[in-house]
Amino acid sequence: MDVLAAQLINGFSYGMLLFIITCGLSLVFGILGVLNLAHGSLYMIGAYVAFSITSTFSQSFWTALIAAPLVVAVLALIIERTLLKSTYHLGHLSQVLLTFGLAYVFHDIAKLIWGSNVLSIQVPPSLEGSIIVFGQTFPLYRIVIIGVGVCLAFGLWWMQNKTRWGAIVRAGLSDKQMIGALGVNIHLVFTTIFVIGGLLAGFGGVVAAPVLGLYPDMEFQTLILALVVLVIGGLGSIAGTLVASVLVGTLETFGRFLFPEVSMFLVFALMAVILVWRPNGLLGKQVAEE
Numbered sequence: 179m180d181v182l183a184a185q186l187i188n189g190f191s192y193g194m195l196l197f198i199i200t201c202g203l204s205l206v207f208g209i210l211g212v213l214n215l216a217h218g219s220l221y222m223i224g225a226y227v228a229f230s231i232t233s234t235f236s237q238s239f240w241t242a243l244i245a246a247p248l249v250v251a252v253l254a255l256i257i258e259r260t261l262l263k264s265t266y267h268l269g270h271l272s273q274v275l276l277t278f279g280l281a282y283v284f285h286d287i288a289k290l291i292w293g294s295n296v297l298s299i300q301v302p303p304s305l306e307g308s309i310i311v312f313g314q315t316f317p318l319y320r321i322v323i324i325g326v327g328v329c330l331a332f333g334l335w336w337m338q339n340k341t342r343w344g345a346i347v348r349a350g351l352s353d354k355q356m357i358g359a360l361g362v363n364i365h366l367v368f369t370t371i372f373v374i375g376g377l378l379a380g381f382g383g384v385v386a387a388p389v390l391g392l393y394p395d396m397e398f399q400t401l402i403l404a405l406v407v408l409v410i411g412g413l414g415s416i417a418g419t420l421v422a423s424v425l426v427g428t429l430e431t432f433g434r435f436l437f438p439e440v441s442m443f444l445v446f447a448l449m450a451v452i453l454v455w456r457p458n459g460l461l462g463k464q465v466a467e468e
Contacts, residue, residue, distance in 0.1 A: 183312045185435055186428065191320040193427025194327030197420050198385055200404040201334055202378030204419040207408065209338070209347045209371050212262065213270055216277040218401030219284035220376050224250045224383025225299075225392050226292050232299055239302035239384075247380035254376025258369050266368075281397060289394065297392040299384075319388060326385065330378075331420045338416055347371060406445060410452050412459025421460055 203217040227249050228242035235241075257280065265272040305319045338344045347367050349357055357364045390396070407426055411418030426445055433441030452460065 189428030189431035197423035218397035220379035224380030250380025418461030
């Protein structure tokens, strides 16, 4: 029972970490209808910028937690304004090809700047301790990740479903022309959402770096898991992303503990079962076609 409790807490913590990493991708697709395959690269850049800040500049994790997501948000703004905006009327294929190509560009740039060595960021001293949960000792940082993930999930759900601004952006996805006729600058709203998605990707990179580390191809491995979570939870659903993240995190944690050779197979098997049972995902919704 002690081992079971420990693995449950570890799985839940890892699941919330996956949610923090994936929620920006879910937000952008759910509101804009844009499948951003460069999301993993934005996550990677956030982690590497945080490493540079903590190792050469202020050496403060908290400074990196603020500065790195802002850097990624500016990068997301440049991508959306200069490249992605022109593909909105072309459909998903153009967006997928563009963002996937950008992912390879960012991969080479990151390798050129930070090299191919495995790097790490230290947990801030204030979060280095441990805490006892259900009689088991867990790193305080992982418990904090759970709290951050829960707060982030509630904030995003509330923004998307309970605010006037959320109603505007959801209506804009269904009928851009009508929203524009009502005097709303829907293009500015869409840009803002994409920048928020980039900000969340960078934030996830900083938060995940002390746990997962920084290594070559980290963006592609992260992107694969993020897409699995997105598909299981349902495209465009923050609540679905949260549920799927916890399921995937718990399943992979138990898989690595019990069957390490097939842990990823179990995750993809879960995705296949969910798609057969519910093709739109657990809490997914149909995205309106133009």
